[in-house]
Amino acid sequence: MSDSTKTVIVTGGVGGLGSVMCEKFAEAGNRVYALDLDKEKGESMEVRMREKGYDFSFIQMDLTSEEDWAKAVASIVRNVNSIDVLINNAGINIRKPIEEMNIDEWNTMMRVNTGSVFLGCKYVIPVMKEQHDGVIINMSSVCGLVGHKYTPEAYTASKGAVTMLTKAVASRYAQFGIRSNSIHPSTVDTPLVQKLFENPERKAERLGEVPLGRLCSADDVANAAVFLASEKASFINGLAMSVDGGVTCY
Numbered sequence: 001m002s003d004s005t006k007t008v009i010v011t012g013g014v015g016g017l018g019s020v021m022c023e024k025f026a027e028a029g030n031r032v033y034a035l036d037l038d039k040e041k042g043e044s045m046e047v048r049m050r051e052k053g054y055d056f057s058f059i060q061m062d063l064t065s066e067e068d069w070a071k072a073v074a075s076i077v078r079n080v081n082s083i084d085v086l087i088n089n090a091g092i093n094i095r096k097p098i099e100e101m102n103i104d105e106w107n108t109m110m111r112v113n114t115g116s117v118f119l120g121c122k123y124v125i126p127v128m129k130e131q132h133d134g135v136i137i138n139m140s141s142v143c144g145l146v147g148h149k150y151t152p153e154a155y156t157a158s159k160g161a162v163t164m165l166t167k168a169v170a171s172r173y174a175q176f177g178i179r180s181n182s183i184h185p186s187t188v189d190t191p192l193v194q195k196l197f198e199n200p201e202r203k204a205e206r207l208g209e210v211p212l213g214r215l216c217s218a219d220d221v222a223n224a225a226v227f228l229a230s231e232k233a234s235f236i237n238g239l240a241m242s243v244d245g246g247v248t249c250y
């Protein structure tokens with residue numbers, strides 16, 4: 001895909017990581033759509049971004065609903081006639097080990113973390129096929145690559161599924177000009193994590209596992225997404241890209 005103005009969808013686009021990715025793509029002159037449940041945050045972000053002169057729109061939806069995906073994609077295509085980049089970023093974490101988690105919580109994790117990626121691909125791929133051009137970037141985690149003792153098993157399972165869904169899409173749809181890659185951040189410095197770090201033990205645990213000795217920043221992740229979406233990454237397909245300071249090296 002060329003590096004001229006693109007239409008970029010970011011799911012979970014008003015959250016900690018999503019909002020930084022939206023900002024990064026918008027400030028580079030792209031047309032950005034944030035898809036998210038959070039109406040209040042989404043609407044205020046839309047005002048803020050437009051005040052900066054960015055081409056940014058918020059669409060409120062439930063990313064686990066087929067109906068909502070069908071409507072959102074139809075409305076974007078009606079407005080701008082293309083979708084160049086899909087970033088399936090939304091995710092949740094119910095922080096319970098397997099012994100304490102019930103099946104409804106497991107299903108919720110799978111529905112949001114994996115189901116929303118499946119639906120995003122399902123509804124956007126036909127548009128990209130028609131263009132014979134497009135980039136899909138799925139937000140997995142270091143937990144999509146290794147078992148991680150501080151993380152709920154359900155989260156790890158859901159992110160592992162994202163890793164392989166990405167590769168499966170990459171192998172089937174490359175023939176239609178579509179590249180699909182996943183990003184695997186270690187613990188990102190977001191407000192949620194800062195809250196976790198109020199507990200000094202948790203903080204030491206998390207920092208202790210990073211060879212580079214610092215947390216991942218939202219900018220580190222957004223820079224990786226910008227690269228994967230760009231022409232510079234035109235031969236990169238099916239990659240599970242760690243952005244983790246070396247956490248998964250040992």
Ligand SMILES: NC(=O)c1ccc[n+]([C@@H]2O[C@H](COP(=O)([O-])OP(=O)(O)OC[C@H]3O[C@@H](n4cnc5c(N)ncnc54)[C@H](O)[C@@H]3O)[C@@H](O)[C@H]2O)c1
Pocket residue numbers: 011012013014015016017018035036037038061062063064089090091092112139140141142184185186187188189190192193
């Ligand atoms: N923060 C980290 O340390 C970290 C590390 C590795 C991977 N990740 C992954 O990065 C992604 C973003 O994480 P974050 O820290 O920005 O999370 P966040 O909680 O700040 O943002 C997630 C966003 O997704 C939205 N969302 C959740 N369920 C939804 C649904 N059903 N429909 C519509 N919107 C929905 C929320 O409203 C929220 O705005 C997630 O997939 C997460 O698993 C995060």
